[in-house]
Amino acid sequence: MTTTETSTALFVKMILLQWQTQNTRVDDWLKNVPDEQMLQETAPGRNTGIYLFGHLAAVNDGLFKLLGIGERLHPELDEIFLDSPDKSNKTFPSVDELKKYWAEINTALTTKFNAMQPEEWFERHTAVSAEDFAKEPHRNRLNVIITRTVHQGYHLGQMNYLKN
């Protein structure tokens, strides 16, 4: 392995470790917050725990298409958790169903990620044009994982207000 390959592999590892850490924190949240408490607002008038959890599941599921690595598993989540705000009278999946989807999505993503070569992470994602990517090579697949990791952290800060 050359130095370039080694350092590329190291970058990718640094980012995927952080992404995995945030997913694990969501898993811990699921273990520590009773289902009926998840249905509550994280603060008065703010999003409920289950809405934020469904939102994170929908965003992770969206990674298959955004990264161009496969078909998504639960596109039906978008209408409820991305395109509509909380309390829109949409019928939510049950907490148990959402937990199952979350685990399925992350297991499938991890399998895809493990099969990728480090340099593939520096290719462009599907939401940036070839022209823009030529000018802004930082808008690659790995960058998507960085922004999604921060996004997970953002909502975890709110979801943890339901923990005792």
Next chain:
Amino acid sequence: MTTTETSTALFVKMILLQWQTQNTRVDDWLKNVPDEQMLQETAPGRNTGIYLFGHLAAVNDGLFKLLGIGERLHPELDEIFLDSPDKSNKTFPSVDELKKYWAEINTALTTKFNAMQPEEWFERHTAVSAEDFAKEPHRNRLNVIITRTVHQGYHLGQMNYLKN
């Protein structure tokens, strides 16, 4: 510039851009949340806005020593915003003072960061031993910025509950 240098510089840019984005979001929060509202709890019984803001300022200030790039500017913030929980009867700096510290700290960090060569980011930080670093080379300075960026996102999610 060789390919290794190019990809190293690109990766550093990707991370520093995200760190800067989070700092800018804190700046936006400062512009959008009136001072008297910052003194309020972000949710009932939870940390106040000013405590979380002071906490982020203290953590950013801690980067000088953690990264080994200089002396910190406001070590006095640690006792109030890191070592003590909110509502410990510690005397807080005023909102105006904290805003001044925040700007000073980030300006000084940006100056230091701009003077660093990309490969310096892959050296170990001061909280990891040489032995551990040999085994875990991802525990470098840049990794600190990644975790701090997610940490900022986490508290911004909470601080934004004070926005209308």
